[in-house]
Amino acid sequence: MSKNNEFAPEKYKHFVWGENNVSQQVQQTYIIKLDYPACSIRFDYSEGMFASFEDFFNNIADVQFFTGDRPDKEDVQKILIDAWNFMALEEIRLDEDFENFDDEFDY
Numbered sequence: 001m002s003k004n005n006e007f008a009p010e011k012y013k014h015f016v017w018g019e020n021n022v023s024q025q026v027q028q029t030y031i032i033k034l035d036y037p038a039c040s041i042r043f044d045y046s047e048g049m050f051a052s053f054e055d056f057f058n059n060i061a062d063v064q065f066f067t068g069d070r071p072d073k074e075d076v077q078k079i080l081i082d083a084w085n086f087m088a089l090e091e092i093r094l095d096e097d098f099e100n101f102d103d104e105f106d107y
Helices: 053-060 073-105
Strands: 015-020 028-033 039-044 062-065
Touching: 015 073, 028 073, 039 053, 039 073, 053 073, 062 073
Parallel strands: none
Antiparallel strands: 015 028, 028 039, 039 062
């Protein structure tokens, strides 16, 4: 992928995927943004992965900033757009891994 590609991994090097399966009854998934402004974006995997961006932004994503200072709504939306694109990249990679797994075992 080129550096100018919207889904270029370099753009998302400060994003990580996480889950908390121990202390939550519902599977909570997190996208953690490590660069400034650092935050965690918590969502129910079954809702977040199949929602529209508008629904994800307005109703599903719970954004918590590590410093406690919340940026303005436009900056939060930019962060959520990047998180949404990161989720799409993760989904593409999971699909590729699944296809490679199928090819490897000839199912």
